[in-house]
Amino acid sequence: MTSSRNNILITVLFCATWVAALGFGARTLFKYETTPGTVGLVSSNWPAGSVVPRQTDKPTLLMLAHPHCPCTRASIGELAQVMAHAVGKVNAFVLFVRPPGAGADWDDSDLRRSAAAIPGVTVLTDDGGTEGAKFGAETSGHTLVFDREGTLVFSGGITASRGHAGDNAGESAVLAALRGETMAQSRTPVFGCLLQKRNSVTEPVLCLK
Amino acid sequence: MFEIASLVGASESTGDRAEELFQQHRRQIFRQTDQLFARLMLFQWVACIVIALVVSPRTWDGASSQVHIHVWSAILIGGAISLFPVWMTRVWPGAVATRYVIAVAQMLMSALLIALTGGRIETHFHVFGSLVVLSFYRDWRVLVPATVVVALDHFLRGVYLPYSVYGVLSASPWRSIEHAGWVIFENVFLVISCFRSIREMRFIANRTAALEASDQRSRQLFDDAPIGMAVVALDNQQFKQVNARFAEMVGYSEQELMTRTPLDITHPEDLADSQRLVKEMLGGTERCCVEKRYLRKSGDILWATRTACIIRDKDGKARDFLIMVEDITERKRAEEAVREGQRKLEAALETNQLIMDNSQDVICTIDESGRFVTINEASETMWGFSPNELIGRRYMELVHPDDRPATEKAAAEILESGKLADFVNRYVRKDGSVVSVLWSASWSATKKKLFCVAHDVTQRTRIEAALRDAKEEADRANHAKSEFLSRMSHELRTPLNAILGFGQLLERQNPTAQQRARVAHIMSAGRHLLNLINEVLDISRIEAGHLQLSVEPVAVAEVLDEALDLMRPLAADRSMQLSVDAQLEKDLHILADRQRLKQVLLNLLTNAVKYTAIGGRIGVSVQQSGPTRTRVVITDTGAGIASEMLARLFTPFDRLGVEQSGVEGTGLGLALCQRLMQAMAGDIGVTSTVGKGSAFWIELPAADSPLKALPRNRTATMDDTSTTEVGRILYIEDNLSNLTLVEQMLAEQPNIELLTAMQGGLGLDLARQHLPDLILLDLHLPDLPGHEVLARLRQDKLTRDIPVVVISADATARQIKRLMAAGARTYLTKPLDIGEFFRVIDETMRNRNRHLEAAVA
Helix, strand or coil: CHHHHHHHHHHHHHHHHHHHHHHHHHHHHHHHHHCCCCECCCCCECCCCCCCCCCCCCCEEEEEECCCCCCHHHHHHHHHHHHHHHCCCCEEEEEEEECCCCCCCCCCCHHHHHHHHCCCEEEEEEECCHHHHHHCECECCEEEEECCCCEEEEEECCCCECCECCCCHHHHHHHHHHHCCCCCCCECCCCCCECCCCCCCCCCCCCCC | CHHHHHHHHHHHHHHHHHHHHHHHHHHHHHHHHHHHHHHHHHHHHHHHHHHHHHHCCEEEECCEEEECHHHHHHHHHHHHHHHHHHHHHHHCCCCHHHHHHHHHHHHHHHHHHHHHCCCCHHHHHHHHHHHHHHHHHCCHHHHHHHHHHHHHHHHHHHHHCCCCCCCCCCCCHHHHHHHHHHHHHHHHHHHHHHHHHHHHHHHHHHHHHHHHHHHHHHHHHHHHCCCEEEEEECCCCCEEEECHHHHHHHCCCHHHHHCCCHHHHECHHHHHHHHHHHHHHHCCCCEEEEEEEEECCCCCEEEEEEEEEEEECCCCCEEEEEEEEEECHHHHHHHHHHHHHHHHHHHHHHHHHHHHHHCCCEEEEEECCCEEEEECCHHHHHHCCCHHHHECCEHHHHECHHHHHHHHHHHHHHHHHCEEEEEEEEEECCCCCEEEEEEEEEEECCCCEEEEEEEECHHHHHHHHHHHHHHHHHHHHHHHHHHHHHHHHHHHHHHHHHHHHHHHHHHHCCCCHHHHHHHHHHHHHHHHHHHHHHHHHHHHHHHHCCCCCCEEEEEHHHHHHHHHHHHHHHHHHCCCEEEECCCCCCCCEEEEEHHHHHHHHHHHHHHHHHCCCCCCEEEEEEEECCCCEEEEEEEECCCCCCHHHHCCCCCCCCCCCCHHHCCCCCCCHHHHHHHHHHHCCCEEEEEEECCCEEEEEEEEEEECCHHHHCCCCCCCCCCCCCCCCCEEEEEECCCHHHHHHHHHHHHCCCCEEEEEECCHHHHHHHHHHHCCCEEEEECCCCCCCHHHHHHHHHHCCCCCCCCEEEEECCCCHHHHHHHHHHCCCEEEECCCCHHHHHHHHHHHHHHHHHHHHHHHC
16 A cells, blocks of 8 residues: 555656656747847848849848758748749848858758749848848848838748747738738747857857847 | 356356456556557657757857757757656556656657647647557547647647747637647547447457356366366377376376377277277267277276367367277276176086086976976986986876885975985886985975986995895894803803812912912913903903993092002012102092093003013103193003004004013903093003113093082081081992092081992991991992992892982983982982082982981881
8 A cells, every 4th residue: 555655656756857857848948949039220221232133013022041040941931931922923032141251052051942942032142141231130031021112011030939830920911011911010020040140149049149 | 046146156257357358458458558659759759859950950150050959859858758658668567657648748749849840730740640659558548638738738839929820829710729629530539449449358358258268167177077088189199188087097197198199008909999090080080989998007907988089170170189088997897707707607507517418417407396397318327218208207207106105205395394315216217127316406496496416326225235234134243242252251250260269269278389389370370361251351342332431530649559559569579660750749630430540550550560571660650741631651661662563562462472471461451451541532552662661651631620619618507518417428439539529528517427438348338337328329339330239238128228329420311210220319420519419418318317207206
C-alpha cells in the first residue's frame, strides 16, 4: 500500500517536473517566435535616390530580405500567397541585402530562388544594404507597399510570428491595400533576422534592432 | 443437481479465465504499444533535430550567424518531451500513467514539430497520425489527454498569435471549428475502433478460455484416465506424452519414457507383430487393437490390450499415434490358469482312461436302476462280457443266484451309508464259470450313480480257504502240543518227584562217601531235568500267549538286592567280587512283573558267575536310558563272546559251543529272558569283548513310586482317605513297594492293625493264626499263585468267612469274574486309588462286623 502510494507520488512529481520543464521551454520558444524585429525610420514617400525602378501605373510592393534567414521563408511564402491574389496588379520587388564584405554568391540561396519563382516578383540585390537603409528596413521580411503616387500605404511583416506561415494581419492589410480596400491596420511587426549587423546591439535577441 | 452446479462452476471459472486472459492481452498491448512509442519518441526526437538543422540551422545578423534557436529547441525541448516517457516505459511499462504521459508527449511532439516547421499545414497531419498511433493502445481514454493538449496548444496559439488560422482570431472563425471538428471526427472513429477492438479482444479471450478449458479437460482425461495412454510421434516413433497410469503400468518414469519408443518396451516375441502394425498405420490404417506384451522395467511381463489410432493436425495430416493400453495381465493369468486346469483335466482324463483301459479291475458306474452306465475293458477278462454287452444291462443278472440276497442287501445299505467296502460276491461268467469279486463302491446322491471297482478275488478266496484250513490244522496241532506238554510236564514231574524225593531221603540216611557222590549225581541230574522242564514250559506259555504277568511299579534296588542276596553265596564260592552301583537310588521304579524281573536278573547273574573265571569281578549298575527308560547292566570279566556269535546268543538250546566246557546249562535261559523282557515291553542286549568280558543289559519303562500317590499332610479327620472301622487286616504281597504303600496308608488309622506276608504260604499261616477281619491278596506271589491261596483260604474252616480283596495289576474281566466266582469279595487294580481303597476297606469291614454282631446276637 505504502509502496503503491510512493509510486504515485513519484509519478506525479516527475510529471510535474516534466510539465514545468516543458512549459519553460515552450515559453522561451514562444517568446522568441513572438518577439518582433526592429524597424528603422520609414519614409512616408518613395525615397529619392532609390535605384528600385518604381512604376506609376501600379502600386509597388517592396520586401527586403536576408538571403539566408530561415524566418524569411515564411515571409516569401506569404508573399507568394499575396502575389497569387494580385498578380498583374502590383509591381513587386524583393531586395536581398548583401552586407558589406559579403561574397559574390552571398545571395545565391534557396530563398532567392523561391522569390524569383513567384510570378510578378522581381528579385534584386541590395549591395551594402543601402537601399534597405533608404526604406528604413532593418529586419528581414519587412514589406512596404507604395501606391501609384509613391505614397507609403503599408509597412511591416506579413507573418504572424517568426517564421510562421499562415494568414496574418500583415498579409490581409497588403491584399486590402492592393485591392484598394480599407486596411484594418497599416503597420505590423516584422519577424525575421537583422538585415545588417548593428554596431551596438543592446538586446539579447538576435534579430532585434 | 451436482452436474448443473459443476457446469455453473466451470462456466464461472471459464469467465474468470476469460477475464484474466483479456486483461493479460490488454497488458501485453499496453506494454507493446509503450515500446512502440518509446522507439517512436526517440525517432521523432532525432527527426526534430534533423528538421531543425535542415529548415532553420542558423539565425543571421547581417553577415554573421549563429545556431538557430530551433536547433536548440529540437535538442532540448524535443529531448525533454521524448526522454521522460521513454524512461517511464522502462520503469512502469503498461502503467496508466505511462500511457497518459506518452499521449501528452506525443501531442507535444506534434506541437514542437509544427513550431519547427513554421506552422506548415502538412505538419498538422502529425497530430492526426499521433491520435491514430495512440489508438493502438485500444484505450479510448488515452485520446482524452492527447486531445486536450491539442486543444490547449491551438487555444494558446490563438490567444498569442492573432490572425493565426489556429487562433481564435483567425482569418476565418469557422476554420478553427472545422479544425477541431476534424480532430473530433477522428477521435469518434478511433474511440469506436477502440471499443470494437476491446470487443474482439474479449471474444478472443472467451474463446481462448473455452479452448483452454476444453484442453484442460482433455488433459485431465488423459492424465487421470484409468487406462494407460500415450502419444507417440509418427516420425521418430518416440513417446511424446504419457499419462501416469501408463508409466505406472510399465514401471518407467515419464521422463524415462520420453527417450524411448513403444518398441523399446515391447516383448521380443511381439516385436515383429508390433512393427507390422506400425507399418500398417503408417500406410493409412486409422485404428488397430491388439493384445500384446510389454516388458516392465523390472523385467516382468505386462499383458495389455493396446488400441492405437492416428492423430491428425488441422490440415488432416497424420502427426502422431494415440495409444491406449489396458492391463490384462490378471485376465491372462486367469486364462492361463484355466488352460492349465484344462491341460491337467485332460491329463487326468487321459490317465483315468489309461487306468480304465489297463486296469485288471472292473471300473464301472451303475445307475439307480442297477444298470451299467460305463464300464472298462476289464469286464471282458473278468466276466467274459465286453463293455458294449454290459452297458444298459442289470448287474444283478450276472450275480450268482446264491449271492443275490446278500448283494441286494449290500445294494440297499450302500444307498443309506454311501459307501461299500470289502464286499465279496460271486458272478457267473459268460462261459458259465463262477468268479468271486471284491467290491468297493460309493454312491453319489447328486449324480444318482454308483461308482464301483470290482477286483477278481477268485484266486485269493481259494488261498484264504486253504489258509483257514491250514490254521485250523495248526490250531489243532498247537492244542495237541499243549496237551502234550501238559501231559509231558505231568508225566515227567511225577517220576522226578520220586527221584528227587527219595534222593533227599538217601542224603539224610548217612550214606557212605561213594553213595553220597552217587546220590549227588542223581539229585543234580534231577534238578537239571526239572529246570529244563520249567523253562521249556515257560517258553511254551509265552509263545502260546498264556503267560500271565502282573506288570506294576517295582523298586529296582529291592529286586536287585533280593537277586544279589541269592547270588552272593555262589559268588563267594568262586572267590568273585560282586559289586553294586553305589549311586543306585532306592526309590527308582520300573514297570515290570516282579517275579519275572527277578527271574531274568537271576538268570543273567547266574550266567555271569558261571562263565567268569574264579576270582573275577561282576558289577551291577542302573542307568537312565532316555527320559522314560531305565537300564540295568550286569558286567563281568569273563572270556567274552565273539561278535559273530552274538546273533545266536538268544537262540534256544544254542550254547555257543560251551557244551564241553563243563559248565552246566540248558541253553534256554537267555532265550527265556529275551521272551520275558519282550512280554514286559522291555528289551535285552549284550556288548562283549573277547578276553575282557561282557555286559548284559535289560531295559524297561521307568515308573513313579506308588508312594507318590499318597496324599501329603494327611490329617486324622474323617474323609474319603480314612476308615472308622476297627479291625485287623492281612496283606499278602511280595512287592515291597506295594507293602510299604499300604503300610503308610494305614499307619494313620489307629483302629486298624496291619499284618503282612510276602509269600503265599506265610500268608495262609498268618490267616489261620490271627484270623484277620480282612485279607488283601496279591495274585502273583513267589511260592503260590494268588488264586491258589484264595482257594486254600476258602477251603479252610477257620478262614472260609474272612473277606478277601484281590489286589493285582492283571485285571482282565475274565479273571475278575473267575476270582469273584472263587470267593473273592471284590477286586482292586494297581495302581491303587486311595479313595477307592479306603471305601472298599470301610465297606467290607463294616459288613464283616455286622455279620459277626448278628452271629453273636
